[in-house]
Amino acid sequence: MSEATIASHFVRAAIGGAQRKGYDCSMVLRQLNIQPALLDEPRARITPEQFALLIQQLWEMLDDEYLGLGKYPSKRGTFAMMCHAIIHCRSLEKALSRGCLFYSLFPQAPSIQLSHEGDLACLTVDGSALDDPEHFLVESLLVIWHRLGSWLIGQRIRLEEATFNYVKPEHEPHYQLLFPCPRHFNSPRTCLRFHKRYLTMPLLQDERTLKHFLQHSPADLLARPDGGHSLISQIRRLLGRDCNQWPDLESIAQKMHMSPQTLRRHLREEGSSFQELKDNLRRDLAIYHLSRDEVSIQMLAEQLGFSEPSAFHRAFKKWTGLTPGAYRTLEH
Numbered sequence: 001m002s003e004a005t006i007a008s009h010f011v012r013a014a015i016g017g018a019q020r021k022g023y024d025c026s027m028v029l030r031q032l033n034i035q036p037a038l039l040d041e042p043r044a045r046i047t048p049e050q051f052a053l054l055i056q057q058l059w060e061m062l063d064d065e066y067l068g069l070g071k072y073p074s075k076r077g078t079f080a081m082m083c084h085a086i087i088h089c090r091s092l093e094k095a096l097s098r099g100c101l102f103y104s105l106f107p108q109a110p111s112i113q114l115s116h117e118g119d120l121a122c123l124t125v126d127g128s129a130l131d132d133p134e135h136f137l138v139e140s141l142l143v144i145w146h147r148l149g150s151w152l153i154g155q156r157i158r159l160e161e162a163t164f165n166y167v168k169p170e171h172e173p174h175y176q177l178l179f180p181c182p183r184h185f186n187s188p189r190t191c192l193r194f195h196k197r198y199l200t201m202p203l204l205q206d207e208r209t210l211k212h213f214l215q216h217s218p219a220d221l222l223a224r225p226d227g228g229h230s231l232i233s234q235i236r237r238l239l240g241r242d243c244n245q246w247p248d249l250e251s252i253a254q255k256m257h258m259s260p261q262t263l264r265r266h267l268r269e270e271g272s273s274f275q276e277l278k279d280n281l282r283r284d285l286a287i288y289h290l291s292r293d294e295v296s297i298q299m300l301a302e303q304l305g306f307s308e309p310s311a312f313h314r315a316f317k318k319w320t321g322l323t324p325g326a327y328r329t330l331e332h
Helices: 008-020 026-031 036-040 048-062 078-086 092-104 136-153 172-176 196-200 207-213 219-223 231-240 249-255 260-269 274-290 297-303 309-320 324-331
Strands: 111-117 120-126 159-163 191-195
Touching (some): 008 036, 008 048, 048 219, 078 207, 092 111, 092 136, 120 136, 231 249, 274 297, 297 324
Antiparallel strands (some): 120 191
């Protein structure tokens, strides 16, 4: 289990459109073992599997891939049809441009545009016509199109910058794995920038691989954010290889061929620390196991490297606002 858990903010934002349209989402949440009371705790989190299923359930309930956040619904299957329209394009630029044109055919749809800025390409989403106060749909579209482009060419597109035309939200630290690049707010537009060399690359996918891709996408793309080749993502993967041993900073630095001092400096520059990364991974592992009722809380505390269950209880409550026992009760 290496995927980062999903903050409760994104769950509340995802169901916001349906709730404003009068739908009762409590039944959907309970079917996924997400007790509505869990969303009252700002620090609570759910697993990526739960989040992906939640998105799919909302699509089915609303028959709207925009989750009730647009002026008009985007019927289920629209994204799949767009993928079929672009899969035979010769290059990524042609595919993304055709995808933008596809969505421009729908009235009041979010405007998606691809442009050039010197050596950079810019993918812009205009959500001004949306009923999206949390900017959830706009940010989701950026994530999905970035991941889609990476899948099409068979390699992760390295982001150079992400800009947002709204104020920095309180949950901005959660963007670290969604947009692993410098992030700027109060900008003229909401967009992702990446090197334009990616646009000339040929598509490595076809209708056969697309069929498998569409079995879980785009919900799976949205629910399993990762940092690609960012320093934080690399360290997280190294830590997750053997959680029973919990390697220290010195051994991680050695594996990354740098000194401990250099590693600490790079983490400070990315706004993190080795202890924070370790705690976040332990938090996500704890949530994963507590949602499955596989091990006792005492055994889980030992597996996560805590000297005694009480220390685990204190840490988990600090991470999520709930004790492990209370969290497990709400998950079942």
